Amino acid sequence: AAKRAGRNQRAWFDASMERELELRNEIELGLRAGIPSGRIVPWFEPQIDLATGALTGFELLARWDHPDHGIIEPAAFIPIAEESGLIGELSMSVMRAGIEEARHWDPSLLLSVNISPSQMRDAWLAQKIVKLLTETSFPAERLEVEITEAALFENLGLAASIVASLKNQRIRVALDDFGTGYSSLTHLRTLPLDRIKIDRSFVLRMTEDAEAAALVRLIVSLAQGLDVPVLAEGVETGEIAAMLTAIGCTMGQGWHFGRPAPARTTRALLAGRGLLSAASPIARDGEV
Numbered sequence: 001a002a003k004r005a006g007r008n009q010r011a012w013f014d015a016s017m018e019r020e021l022e023l024r025n026e027i028e029l030g031l032r033a034g035i036p037s038g039r040i041v042p043w044f045e046p047q048i049d050l051a052t053g054a055l056t057g058f059e060l061l062a063r064w065d066h067p068d069h070g071i072i073e074p075a076a077f078i079p080i081a082e083e084s085g086l087i088g089e090l091s092m093s094v095m096r097a098g099i100e101e102a103r104h105w106d107p108s109l110l111l112s113v114n115i116s117p118s119q120m121r122d123a124w125l126a127q128k129i130v131k132l133l134t135e136t137s138f139p140a141e142r143l144e145v146e147i148t149e150a151a152l153f154e155n156l157g158l159a160a161s162i163v164a165s166l167k168n169q170r171i172r173v174a175l176d177d178f179g180t181g182y183s184s185l186t187h188l189r190t191l192p193l194d195r196i197k198i199d200r201s202f203v204l205r206m207t208e209d210a211e212a213a214a215l216v217r218l219i220v221s222l223a224q225g226l227d228v229p230v231l232a233e234g235v236e237t238g239e240i241a242a243m244l245t246a247i248g249c250t251m252g253q254g255w256h257f258g259r260p261a262p263a264r265t266t267r268a269l270l271a272g273r274g275l276l277s278a279a280s281p282i283a284r285d286g287e288v
């Protein structure tokens with residue numbers, strides 16, 4: 001009878017739901033083991049000054065270097081890390097690895113890091129980041145924390161105090177995925193933001209879709225009105241880059257300039273442009 005009940009219960013799930021649940025558990029277990037053993041690795045995407053074409057820094061993007069499945073993109077594991085309470089540990093460990101790498105770069109280059117909504121519920125977030133900067137002796141001015149519009153406005157009181165603590169420590173703050181959430185213009189004006197990042201979903205379509213282009217234009221003029229520099233993500237073509245420049249957007253990142261790449265590739269790129277730190281042993285040895 002027990003067996004039968006078991007079978008009946010199974011009918012609640014169809015096979016695909018069950019498979020999905022298994023996969024989810026497999027990913028969670030994999031992350032629990034993979035985070036402390038350094039399998040979540042930093043990749044870097046170049047950020048560009050659109051007027052001069054100069055490299056201004058990189059956004060750190062986590063990748064899971066899986067022993068069986070190779071490189072896995074964040075969409076497959078960040079949401080699960082978020083749900084299972086692993087995201088704080090994941091983000092801090094990949095941030096540490098990213099900073100260790102950025103120490104080898106020219107000091108003019110910024111490192112932008114992503115903060116997830118649940119990290120913004122941690123009243124100690126700013127202190128944790130400051131501790132990491134102290135331990136790695138990385139200059140606060142070179143670190144930019146990207147907070148999504150949704151995470152910022154979920155709990156504005158706590159978010160504003162985290163932003164204030166970061167700014168007190170001279171850490172930069174950017175508003176990520178702008179245009180996808182519900183920013184209050186009043187609050188936007190009072191937050192000390194160093195830049196606004198336009199979500200790639202609008203930028204990607206702006207040369208084909210008049211509405212997307214109108215939205216990008218609106219965000220650029222809003223940012224100009226607030227006197228906050230604006231960066232477009234998802235710049236996939238030269239045509240998009242030209243259009244952005246024409247409407248007054250001053251910074252961009254995307255496949256047109258370079259895809260996210262691992263540390264070694266990024267170092268080789270910087271070495272080629274003379275942008276490794278003179279103090280770095282890597283630069284001295286010329287070994288990349």
Ligand code: C2E
Nearest residue numbers: 061062073074091094114115116234235236253254255260
């Ligand atoms: P995001 O911060 O909005 O990151 C930008 C995403 O846009 C990256 O995806 C990047 O690969 C992608 N992208 C950049 N340029 C282009 C382009 O020209 N075309 C297209 N189609 N896509 C482009 P990725 O690396 O898959 O990251 C996705 C999201 O994962 C990020 O969105 C970020 O929210 C999250 N994430 C990544 N690393 C971390 C991390 O270490 N911690 C946390 N908390 N979240 C992370």
Ligand code: MG
Nearest residue numbers: 073074075260
């Ligand atoms: Mg991607």
Ligand code: MG
Nearest residue numbers: 059114146176
């Ligand atoms: Mg980001």
Ligand code: MG
Nearest residue numbers: 176177199233
């Ligand atoms: Mg974004």
